[in-house]
Amino acid sequence: MSETNSSTPDTTARPPMDNSGGGQPSVPLLALRGISKNFGPVQALQRVDLDIPAGQVTALVGDNGAGKSTLIKAIAGIYAPSSGTMMWNGQEVHPHTPRDAAALGIATVYQDLALCDNIDIVGNMFLGFEDTSAGALDEISMELKTVQTLKDLQVSTVKSVRQLVGSLSGGQRQAIAVARAVMRDARLVIMDEPTAALGVTQTANVLNLIKTLSSRGISVLVISHNLNDVFAVADRIAVMYLGNLVSNGPISKYDPSSTVELITTGASERVEPHPLHSFA
Amino acid sequence: MSSSEDLSASPPNLVTPVTEVPRWRALLTNQLTVLVFILIALMLFLGNHNSRFFTSSEMSFLLADFSGLVLVAVAETFVIISGGIDLSVGSVMAVAGVLAARAMQPLINSHTNEAVVLLLGTGVALLVGMVAGAINATLIVGFNVVPFVATLAMWYGGQGLALVWTGGQPYGLNPGAQTWSAATIPGLPFLSWLSLIVIGITVVLGLVLRKARYGRYTFAIGSNNFAARAAGIGVKKYVGSFYVLSGALAGLTGMFFDIRLGSGAPTTGQTTTLIAIAAVVIGGTSLFGGSGTFLGTVLGAAILIVVQDGAIFVNVSANWVPVVVASVVAVASIIQSGRLRLRRRS
Numbered sequence: 268m269s270e271t272n273s274s275t276p277d278t279t280a281r282p283p284m285d286n287s288g289g290g291q292p293s294v295p296l297l298a299l300r301g302i303s304k305n306f307g308p309v310q311a312l313q314r315v316d317l318d319i320p321a322g323q324v325t326a327l328v329g330d331n332g333a334g335k336s337t338l339i340k341a342i343a344g345i346y347a348p349s350s351g352t353m354m355w356n357g358q359e360v361h362p363h364t365p366r367d368a369a370a371l372g373i374a375t376v377y378q379d380l381a382l383c384d385n386i387d388i389v390g391n392m393f394l395g396f397e398d399t400s401a402g403a404l405d406e407i408s409m410e411l412k413t414v415q416t417l418k419d420l421q422v423s424t425v426k427s428v429r430q431l432v433g434s435l436s437g438g439q440r441q442a443i444a445v446a447r448a449v450m451r452d453a454r455l456v457i458m459d460e461p462t463a464a465l466g467v468t469q470t471a472n473v474l475n476l477i478k479t480l481s482s483r484g485i486s487v488l489v490i491s492h493n494l495n496d497v498f499a500v501a502d503r504i505a506v507m508y509l510g511n512l513v514s515n516g517p518i519s520k521y522d523p524s525s526t527v528e529l530i531t532t533g534a535s536e537r538v539e540p541h542p543l544h545s546f547a
Numbered sequence: 548m549s550s551s552e553d554l555s556a557s558p559p560n561l562v563t564p565v566t567e568v569p570r571w572r573a574l575l576t577n578q579l580t581v582l583v584f585i586l587i588a589l590m591l592f593l594g595n596h597n598s599r600f601f602t603s604s605e606m607s608f609l610l611a612d613f614s615g616l617v618l619v620a621v622a623e624t625f626v627i628i629s630g631g632i633d634l635s636v637g638s639v640m641a642v643a644g645v646l647a648a649r650a651m652q653p654l655i656n657s658h659t660n661e662a663v664v665l666l667l668g669t670g671v672a673l674l675v676g677m678v679a680g681a682i683n684a685t686l687i688v689g690f691n692v693v694p695f696v697a698t699l700a701m702w703y704g705g706q707g708l709a710l711v712w713t714g715g716q717p718y719g720l721n722p723g724a725q726t727w728s729a730a731t732i733p734g735l736p737f738l739s740w741l742s743l744i745v746i747g748i749t750v751v752l753g754l755v756l757r758k759a760r761y762g763r764y765t766f767a768i769g770s771n772n773f774a775a776r777a778a779g780i781g782v783k784k785y786v787g788s789f790y791v792l793s794g795a796l797a798g799l800t801g802m803f804f805d806i807r808l809g810s811g812a813p814t815t816g817q818t819t820t821l822i823a824i825a826a827v828v829i830g831g832t833s834l835f836g837g838s839g840t841f842l843g844t845v846l847g848a849a850i851l852i853v854v855q856d857g858a859i860f861v862n863v864s865a866n867w868v869p870v871v872v873a874s875v876v877a878v879a880s881i882i883q884s885g886r887l888r889l890r891r892r893s
């Protein structure tokens with residue numbers, strides 16, 4: 268797991284990619300079926316079907332307003348879908364709060380980063396789940412676990428885990444938010460435009476972090492507008508267009524120009540539409 | 548950093564040694580040192596000016612005044628760190644004190660055991676304070692009224708009720724031959740025992756703020772409400788509890804004034820709200836929420852009490868005392884805001 272320079276991580280530990288061939292599909296980590304969501308008259312999601320296999324990086328792409336953030340908020344328990352079902356390891360689930368989702372192993376790293384600036388890294392890593400002994404916060408235990416988790420994820424840029432989070436860079440904040448999810452035993456980490464506000468080095472750090480996660484068997488669902496990033500880390504692509512999931516499949520089926528076509532028009536002659544429907 | 552030898556058992560490239568003093572704590576420690584220095588300097592100045600200042604009677608007077616402020620100020624610290632404010636504490640003190648006195652008066656007149664009377668009064672004051680706090684909490688959490696407005700209404704309404712329920716005259720409490728404030732039980736004056744209890748409660752609250760989940764969530768909610776909710780913290784429940792806590796401590800402080808003054812007066816606490824908030828601000832707590840310290844508030848309260856009570860020792864006439872206190876608050880706030888700006892920039 269120490270090698271992170273290969274953009275196609277080792278696939279031997281992975282379940283087979285299945286939905287394009289005719290073989291028996293293994294149960295995906297997360298399966299969405301017919302998820303719709305409307306805000307009053309606005310139909311933000313229309314019958315979205317999506318499988319997220321275990322241990323893979325799925326990139327969710329689409330134009331502004333396509334419904335990407337709404338989709339991940341539905342998965343994360345922030346919005347209740349208007350209709351549709353969600354299966355987690357084959358079991359139907361209905362997370363109503365972020366805490367429900369976290370209990371399943373779904374962790375979301377928000378675009379507006381849910382960290383407390385005035386609390387240090389350790390405090391943020393454990394927020395809501397603090398170690399205590401005899402009623403008092405067990406700072407030593409939390410600090411050691413924080414240091415270990417950051418080490419496991421090869422996050423080496425923070426000077427001290429006792430720094431206030433407000434003093435960190437955007438990339439470091441992403442790393443802390445992700446590390447927090449990993450420490451909570453997340454099986455699926457969802458990231459909404461993690462590199463949107465980052466410079467070159469920080470972007471590279473976050474992309475490395477995503478690869479590290481998937482090499483540890485953790486699924487990542489990442490929203491990104493940057494196709495360079497997408498093609499650098501993703502195993503799969505899912506394209507949204509005006510509330511519809513218009514295409515999804517292994518990254519090998521896509522190239523940057525067909526992806527742009529899908530994002531802007533909702534269709535591409537070179538990529539078959541709705542691959543999931545053909546198997547479901 | 549010399550502590551790194553102690554860590555020979557730790558894995559090699561720890562991001563930070565466990566025992567390293569965090570930078571933010573060093574910063575706060577530094578700021579607290581300044582407050583301690585100001586407090587000591589003030590007291591030395593006053594003692595130097597007037598030898599009566601360091602007499603035990605003057606010191607116990609200071610201690611009593613401090614005890615009548617510190618609980619309310621510490622409660623306000625929780626509220627303000629959480630991103631709110633409680634303007635009602637002064638009036639809640641008055642209402643709780645008045646109703647406690649009203650409950651105690653007939654028992655005193657019928658010569659009931661004084662311990663029973665005091666327990667009853669304390670219970671009533673606590674209950675009244677918690678009810679007032681619960682009303683604040685309901686307005687703020689249940690109806691999304693901004694804390695400033697909800698607690699301002701409670702402050703104003705409370706003043707009215709304190710007058711209505713007394714007809715403007717204090718309820719006199721005359722327990723037997725000796726007033727409570729002059730009583731002495733084993734070794735110490737009764738009031739000093741009460742001050743010890745107040746200090747005990749204060750220390751517990753300080754530990755809660757620094758060391759317990761409750762305190763951590765107070766900071767989290769004030770720092771980033773969304774993050775606190777996303778972390779599964781029951782934000783509404785906690786926010787409500789801060790106002791109930793504040794009401795409860797205002798109630799207890801109202802009872803303290805009943806004992807000290809020998810009456811339940813509708814005018815109790817008229818300036819307490821503002822002095823308490825001033826103590827919090829002087830102590831370095833940000834009115835924007837998310838940061839602050841318990842010790843800062845305690846020192847801020849002590850400094851304000853020393854200034855207020857010490858002014859007469861340097862021949863400031865009584866009418867000028869509020870102006871002197873106000874000036875200290877203004878200067879301290881300027882220093883604090885400069886410090887915050889410096890810290891943001893760095």
Ligand SMILES: Nc1ncnc2c1ncn2[C@@H]1O[C@H](COP(=O)(O)OP(=O)(O)O)[C@@H](O)[C@H]1O
Pocket residue numbers: 306309310311329330331332333334335336337338
């Ligand atoms: N809370 C909301 N209330 C009303 N409309 C919303 C809300 N959130 C999103 N929308 C609408 O739903 C659509 C999809 O938005 P969103 O999921 O944020 O898109 P994306 O993240 O792909 O840019 C947009 O038309 C947006 O205006």
Ligand SMILES: [Mg+2]
Pocket residue numbers: 335336
């Ligand atoms: Mg979005």
